[in-house]
Amino acid sequence: MLYSANSTINNTASESIQGDVSVFLEKLSDREFQRLYTQPATCLAIFRLLPDLAKQFIMRLLYIKKDVPLEHIKGWCYEQYTDKVDDSLQRLYKLHICTKNENDEIRMSKVFQENLNNALIGSGNHTSFGSTSTSIDKHKVDIDFLDKHGTEQWEAVLHYMVGANIRKKPSPAVLKLLERSGLMAKKDDDVKDEFSVFTKVDINELQITNKGFQFLLQDVNTQVWAFLIQYLNMVDDLKMDLVEVLNFLFQLGSLQLGADYSVESLTPTQQQMLNDLKHLGIIYQRKRGSKRFYPTRLATSLTSGSMLISKPSTEDSGFIILETNSRIYAYTDSPLQISVLNLFVVLKARFANMVVGMITRDSIRSALNHGITADQIITYLRTHAHPEMKKNMPILPLTVVDQIRLWEMERNRLKDEKGYLYHEFARAEDFQEVLNYAKQYNVVKWSNVKKRMLVVTMEGHIKVRAYIKKRIGSKQSSQHRQQQQQQMLQQRH
Amino acid sequence: MVKAQKGALIEVSDPTVKSVLLELDDEHHFIIKDLDETHVFVNSIAVDMIRDKLDKIMEDNTYKILEE
Numbered sequence: 001m002l003y004s005a006n007s008t009i010n011n012t013a014s015e016s017i018q019g020d021v022s023v024f025l026e027k028l029s030d031r032e033f034q035r036l037y038t039q040p041a042t043c044l045a046i047f048r049l050l051p052d053l054a055k056q057f058i059m060r061l062l063y064i065k066k067d068v069p070l071e072h073i074k075g076w077c078y079e080q081y082t083d084k085v086d087d088s089l090q091r092l093y094k095l096h097i098c099t100k101n102e103n104d105e106i107r108m109s110k111v112f113q114e115n116l117n118n119a120l121i122g123s124g125n126h127t128s129f130g131s132t133s134t135s136i137d138k139h140k141v142d143i144d145f146l147d148k149h150g151t152e153q154w155e156a157v158l159h160y161m162v163g164a165n166i167r168k169k170p171s172p173a174v175l176k177l178l179e180r181s182g183l184m185a186k187k188d189d190d191v192k193d194e195f196s197v198f199t200k201v202d203i204n205e206l207q208i209t210n211k212g213f214q215f216l217l218q219d220v221n222t223q224v225w226a227f228l229i230q231y232l233n234m235v236d237d238l239k240m241d242l243v244e245v246l247n248f249l250f251q252l253g254s255l256q257l258g259a260d261y262s263v264e265s266l267t268p269t270q271q272q273m274l275n276d277l278k279h280l281g282i283i284y285q286r287k288r289g290s291k292r293f294y295p296t297r298l299a300t301s302l303t304s305g306s307m308l309i310s311k312p313s314t315e316d317s318g319f320i321i322l323e324t325n326s327r328i329y330a331y332t333d334s335p336l337q338i339s340v341l342n343l344f345v346v347l348k349a350r351f352a353n354m355v356v357g358m359i360t361r362d363s364i365r366s367a368l369n370h371g372i373t374a375d376q377i378i379t380y381l382r383t384h385a386h387p388e389m390k391k392n393m394p395i396l397p398l399t400v401v402d403q404i405r406l407w408e409m410e411r412n413r414l415k416d417e418k419g420y421l422y423h424e425f426a427r428a429e430d431f432q433e434v435l436n437y438a439k440q441y442n443v444v445k446w447s448n449v450k451k452r453m454l455v456v457t458m459e460g461h462i463k464v465r466a467y468i469k470k471r472i473g474s475k476q477s478s479q480h481r482q483q484q485q486q487q488m489l490q491q492r493h
Numbered sequence: 494m495v496k497a498q499k500g501a502l503i504e505v506s507d508p509t510v511k512s513v514l515l516e517l518d519d520e521h522h523f524i525i526k527d528l529d530e531t532h533v534f535v536n537s538i539a540v541d542m543i544r545d546k547l548d549k550i551m552e553d554n555t556y557k558i559l560e561e
Contacts, residue, residue: 361555361557362557412506413505413510413547413551414506414543416501416503417501417502418499418500418502419501420497421497421500421525421534422497423498423526424494425495430495434495446528453528455502455528
């Protein structure tokens with residue numbers, strides 16, 4: 001492995017891969033939401049991303065043009081599921097689909113109501129779901145071709161990431177995305193200014209980061225979304241309109257695989273996007289100036305939730321056999337899959353159609369040092385298990401799974417947190433009071449009443465210090481004052 | 494009078510690690526207060542060094558299967 005990552009071991013866990021678009025959406029403003037909802041395709045796509053209960057609420061509220069009391073909505077469900085009702089409603093508020101007024105009444109956004117209705121009954125603006133080409137394509141392509149094209153383009157990007165077999169370098173736009181998302185980084189880390197990223201990206205200088213390794217272990221849908229979310233984050237820099245970009249992404253999700261769509265009904269921004277998405281294999285366009293485009297399976301499955309298992313290559317997706325003695329046999333000749341395995345397996349032998357390896361403590365530790373978690377490794381092994389393995393219950397040998405988890409736990413022997421230690425309290429009451437005070441603000445990390453010691457967080461220190469000064473200081477000064485008064489009295493006598 | 498001292502709270506997973514820490518302290522003197530079986534309060538500058546040394550000591554004491 002090219003990468004030595006001793007200094008970054010501890011801070012990688014917090015930087016996980018963001019593959020959920022709804023989290024991104026929650027950052028938008030109300031105005032942006034209402035503009036988004038003018039497109040029926042977007043309404044439908046967002047509707048599909050919601051949990052079942054929230055969908056149910058929307059369907060029930062869709063044709064009600066009045067405010068609905070919150071109690072009525074709660075009345076639709078059994079009382080023991082009130083938490084779930086609240087969760088679902090929270091989602092709807094966050095996405096600005098519903099709002100609650102001060103009288104605890106719920107109202108659905110008019111724009112959303114109207115356009116979801118349009119999407120369902122097929123009335124209103126028709127180009128929202130893409131307009132199919134009117135003329136017949138002389139170079140018509142079929143679904144098999146699109147699947148092949150999509151997979152090839154996408155894997156080319158992944159191949160580039162692992163540095164395997166670069167026949168074709170990804171386009172500059174893709175490289176920028178890779179770098180901006182932190183999946184790959186320049187070899188020398190000195191250059192960190194944002195501007196230089198845009199003016200010059202030298203492809204020879206990029207190398208995969210810890211985050212990139214984690215990325216490789218995710219399923220395709222998460223990977224695609226992680227990329228697109230990064231793209232959305234860059235939209236401002238590219239001087240594109242976020243709402244148009246989002247609308248186009250959601251529109252892609254509702255297109256039909258194998259059909260060709262006209263470029264003409266798209267806005268200039270969306271046509272620019274078309275070009276970027278082409279390089280990722282999300283859409284297919286025969287020529288740059290072509291008047292039509294085909295969505296690939298990567299596009300059409302965008303909003304179908306995480307249930308994208310029906311990948312084009314179902315048969316060869318399972319290729320790993322893992323034995324109880326930690327030996328691993330992988331029936332694959334794909335450089336990509338072999339490089340991914342190489343992240344956490346010691347490869348021993350390579351044949352024409354298979355590789356043999358072994359999971360060892362060191363191999364797992366090196367993966368963990370790259371920020372990959374035990375769960376990610378186990379999930380990867382499970383989803384790519386050979387069909388023969390999948391007949392077993394459980395699929396993976398428990399001994400190996402447990403051992404991987406133990407190796408991970410072993411690394412976390414120490415937990416450390418900076419803070420302040422308070423000790424040598426003169427009186428037990430003082431200690432108890434300070435402890436109670438600190439507990440209110442939830443800043444106590446450790447305390448012992450007998451030893452009269454407590455540890456508070458860095459943030460808590462300022463508060464606790466001020467409290468002690470005021471509290472104990474005032475006590476002392478009042479004692480002091482009393483003594484002075486007594487002395488004065490004595491002097492008078 | 495109450496004293497406040499800056500440092501880092503270390504929580505260890507088991508007594509083994511704690512005793513290794515005490516051993517290390519003989520040489521490097523980073524412990525400010527020994528709190529209880531699973532907690533020590535140390536100089537925060539030393540935390541990275543402690544991690545490195547601990548990792549090395551634990552590594553040296555792990556049995557490895559030699560592969561041919």
